[in-house]
Amino acid sequence: MKAIDQYLEQIEREIKNSKLDYKTDEVGIVQEIRDGVALAAGLDKAGYGEVVEFESGVKGYIIDMMEDSVGIIVLGDYLTIKSGEQVKALKYTLSVPVSEKMVGRIVDPLGQPLDGGEPLPADAWNPVEKVAPSVVYRKPVNVPLQTGIKSIDALFPIGRGQRELIIGDRGTGKSTIALDTIINQKGQDVICIYCGIGQKNSKIALVSELLRKQGALDYTIIVSASSSDPAALQYLAPYTASAIAEFFMAKGKDVLVIYDDLSKHAWAYRQVSLILRRPAGREAYPGDIFYLHSRLLERACRVEDSQGGGSITALPVIETLEGDVSAYIPTNVISITDGQIFLETDLFNAGIRPAINIGISVSRVGGNAQTKAMKQVAGRLKLDLAQYREMAAFSQFESDLDEDTKKLLNRGAKVTQLMKQDKNKPYRLGE
Amino acid sequence: MRLDPQVKERLKKTFASELLAQKELVKVISAYSLSQDEMHKIVSQFPKYASAQVENKIDPTVIGGFVIQSGSQVIDLSIRNALHLLKKQLYESN
Ligand SMILES: Nc1ncnc2c1ncn2[C@@H]1O[C@H](COP(=O)(O)OP(=O)(O)OP(=O)(O)O)[C@@H](O)[C@H]1O
Ligand SMILES: [Mg+2]
Numbered sequence: 001m002k003a004i005d006q007y008l009e010q011i012e013r014e015i016k017n018s019k020l021d022y023k024t025d026e027v028g029i030v031q032e033i034r035d036g037v038a039l040a041a042g043l044d045k046a047g048y049g050e051v052v053e054f055e056s057g058v059k060g061y062i063i064d065m066m067e068d069s070v071g072i073i074v075l076g077d078y079l080t081i082k083s084g085e086q087v088k089a090l091k092y093t094l095s096v097p098v099s100e101k102m103v104g105r106i107v108d109p110l111g112q113p114l115d116g117g118e119p120l121p122a123d124a125w126n127p128v129e130k131v132a133p134s135v136v137y138r139k140p141v142n143v144p145l146q147t148g149i150k151s152i153d154a155l156f157p158i159g160r161g162q163r164e165l166i167i168g169d170r171g172t173g174k175s176t177i178a179l180d181t182i183i184n185q186k187g188q189d190v191i192c193i194y195c196g197i198g199q200k201n202s203k204i205a206l207v208s209e210l211l212r213k214q215g216a217l218d219y220t221i222i223v224s225a226s227s228s229d230p231a232a233l234q235y236l237a238p239y240t241a242s243a244i245a246e247f248f249m250a251k252g253k254d255v256l257v258i259y260d261d262l263s264k265h266a267w268a269y270r271q272v273s274l275i276l277r278r279p280a281g282r283e284a285y286p287g288d289i290f291y292l293h294s295r296l297l298e299r300a301c302r303v304e305d306s307q308g309g310g311s312i313t314a315l316p317v318i319e320t321l322e323g324d325v326s327a328y329i330p331t332n333v334i335s336i337t338d339g340q341i342f343l344e345t346d347l348f349n350a351g352i353r354p355a356i357n358i359g360i361s362v363s364r365v366g367g368n369a370q371t372k373a374m375k376q377v378a379g380r381l382k383l384d385l386a387q388y389r390e391m392a393a394f395s396q397f398e399s400d401l402d403e404d405t406k407k408l409l410n411r412g413a414k415v416t417q418l419m420k421q422d423k424n425k426p427y428r429l430g431e
Numbered sequence: 432m433r434l435d436p437q438v439k440e441r442l443k444k445t446f447a448s449e450l451l452a453q454k455e456l457v458k459v460i461s462a463y464s465l466s467q468d469e470m471h472k473i474v475s476q477f478p479k480y481a482s483a484q485v486e487n488k489i490d491p492t493v494i495g496g497f498v499i500q501s502g503s504q505v506i507d508l509s510i511r512n513a514l515h516l517l518k519k520q521l522y523e524s525n
Pocket of ligand 2: 175
């Protein structure tokens with residue numbers, strides 16, 4: 001009953017105060033409701049990205065502004081909204097509550113717990129959409145982030161603050177690489193965020209179970225918008241993960257964020273855009289699909305000490321169809337990231353796991369972040385292995401080979417065996 | 432309801448132009464009809480609307496107090512809104 005007392009007090013105060021105290025609200029009228037999206041007239045002075053509230057208390061935010069109406073993504077149950085009802089602008093852009101307590105928890109794209117645990121207090125509210133730090137605040141990437149996967153640490157080293165794409169067909173071990181990297185961060189003082197976009201709920205349960213068993217949940221946050229959630233929430237999920245990561249980065253922490261996966265994210269955005277009747281371009285994606293991912297991945301960085309001195313390393317995942325990297329979304333994300341780890345079904349089926357294609361995988365900035373010892377070992381490895389794969393395919397038809405080729409093949413076969421690694425068994429640098 | 436898209440387009444345009452016309456007009460919504468004098472007293476409290484054209488609209492759901500609407504901007508000083516806020520506060524503090 002404390003609330004009532006407080007309210008009465010407030011009324012008394014207001015009555016005593018002879019001056020009229022009022023605030024002006026910006027309102028609109030709902031015209032149309034489509035799957036997860038509402039169109040409203042009015043709201044003339046509301047801004048892009050502003051949060052609005054429907055009569056039922058359901059919130060939404062503005063993502064489209066037309067001549068005399070606005071498009072609103074509904075964050076919650078859109079079936080309770082009726083056309084003709086009032087929407088009120090709340091005068092702030094979409095933010096999520098962030099706190100230290102989030103570590104070890106599973107949250108939805110609005111920062112609310114999904115694991116049935118205690119409600120989360122908010123240490124701060126971070127905007128979901130934020131412009132990435134500018135060049136002057138950035139530091140070069142030169143501290144390694146050990147993935148614990150031999151072939152990656154040796155051949156395609158990843159530095160803190162880097163964006164390395166994991167790309168491959170369905171079931172080639174993409175998520176496994178990402179999760180092993182999380183497992184390997186134990187005791188490294190890295191906060192990990194696993195962002196599941198459009199994943200099955202059963203997979204998210206497996207992920208949290210695996211991380212818990214490996215003791216990795218003590219430094220990991222899972223953000224999930226599953227395939228049963230509205231497209232709008234799936235669209236928001238990676239930005240929320242980024243907002244949480246920025247909270248820890250500002251505290252000087254190194255953060256690792258996995259976006260699993262951005263193909264489904266692009267689908268979710270395509271759905272929202274088509275419902276809003278935006279013009280569709282290639283593969284029916286809207287025109288700003290490139291910006292969708294570039295603005296997200298630009299938020300990965302390593303900042304100056306004046307800005308907290310932390311970093312955000314991003315490992316986005318993209319699923320290809322039959323190894324086609326020239327499809328729209330894969331080419332886009334490849335061009336945005338600092339390198340890619342390309343996984344192949346053929347290698348996977350041949351038992352070479354992780355199924356990394358050495359020839360076309362690269363890491364464009366991680367070289368500076370490799371430890372000296374590793375550099376010495378790895379020096380010629382990549383070239384040798386790439387040559388070996390090429391030669392091995394070629395020599396299948398050839399019976400008599402010269403000595404040099406035989407040596408190369410021999411060495412290649414051995415190294416390939418050496419690079420095989422079982423899942424969930426990351427290697428420490430010393431081993 | 433299925434509408435011919437052309438009709439729908441026309442309706443939308445009419446609606447939009449009507450909205451535009453209403454923008455200039457300031458509406459004072461109250462539970463019962465207000466006299467000219469009362470209206471004047473209310474509007475004079477809001478310098479922004481002092482010189483605007485004012486109209487009284489009756490809506491019993493307001494219960495008491497009044498709502499001033501000008502285009503998409505609303506100043507809600509009604510009992511309905513106060514009750515609404517109270518409900519929200521009670522729910523939030525649980
Ligand atoms: N290094 C490995 N050694 C043995 N098994 C592995 C290895 N990597 C992955 N696997 C197995 O391969 C299967 C697919 O792996 P994973 O789920 O990571 O692939 P994915 O590419 O993320 O699949 P999806 O497209 O469904 O997301 C899993 O059953 C996993 O256990
Ligand atoms: Mg996966």
